[in-house]
Structures are given as C-alpha cells and as structure tokens.
Amino acid sequence: MSLRQFEYALTVATEGSVTAAAESLRVAQPSMACHRGRRAGRCSPRLHLPAPR
Template sequence: MNLRQYEYALAVADEGSMTAAAERLQVTQPSLSQQIGALEKHLGVQLFTRTPSGVTVTVAGRAFLAEAKIATTASRRAIAAARAADGELTGELIIAVHMGLGARQLPQVLGQLRKRHPKLQVTLHEEPDPTDMERLVRQGTLDMILVHRFPAGCTF
C-alpha cells in the first residue's frame, strides 16, 4: 500500500469512473483498476461498487478516503517543508479567506509571493460559511485562514 494508491482512489471517487480517473491521472484504465484492486485486497474491504455507469463509494470507502485525503495532503506538505527549509518554496499553499476580506490587499500580496516563489501554487477558498472553514481545517486541508474574527464556538 502506498500514497500513489491513495491518490488513485481519491481520483476514482472524485470522477465516479475508472476511465475518467485514469484519463485525469494519465495512466491506463487497466493499470488503475489493478491498483485499486490491490489496495482493496490489502485493506480487506471494498472501496467502490462497480456499476455499468461507473463506480460509487462504499461506506468503508468513504471512511478510507477521508483519511487518505489527510495522508496525501500531509505528504505534499512534508515535501514542501523539506524544500522550504532549503530555501525553495514549492508545492501548494491553501488559504481560506472569509468572504470579502482582503479584496484589495490580497491580490497584491499574492502577486508578490508569486514573484518571489514562482514554483509555489496558491489555492484560495473564499468561504462565506464558518462551518465550511472549520470542516477544511479538520480535514487538514488548510495552511492559512484569514477571517475578521473567529465565530463563537469555533474550535480551530
């Protein structure tokens, strides 16, 4: 079992189809199916139900995929941290911004960041709902949150 298999399973779940996931991942469909089968065999559970129109995620699959997402995100962060320690910022910086916050300053700051670190990819989530931001934090998806103030009861 390896992180690549996790990424494959996440792509299959996102696409709802082995064929579409294989195209997105730029691998052959039989190779992808073989890797998913090997992963399911190793886990001892079925992650997907195969149907004539694609695949659906099983209950066990949903549980596995939630943790697989965290593991793949952690792997990308570990690689980025090692490179950053060597002076090169690469990878992905994922930021959640409360709706309307930083509309003027944020584009300028992100532009400067891009000039300094051209290999760094920035993903910005503009989230109007604090519960969505809390969900992204719990998933281990976010690197940074920009909010006016934390809503009462948030456990970030």
C-alpha cells in the same frame, strides 16, 4: 496503502468513474484496476500455466 493508491482512490471518488480517473491521471485503465486489486490482495504477479491435456 501507498501514496499512489491513495491518489488513485481519491481521483476515482472525485471523477466518479475509473475511466474518468484514468484519463485525468493519464494512466491506462488496467493500471488503475491493478492498483485497486492490490489493495484487495489481487493482481499479484503469478505465472499461469495451462493445464496438461
């Protein structure tokens, strides 16, 4: 876990919600969700191509 991820997790716990934490840290909420997802192995930069018809 990086220092930024720790800061995000701590702020979410302190503020009580991801929305309030994002406002407190002045970051976009999707950014917070992405950092949380990286801890769980999600949110990797994958290329999603549409399935052929």
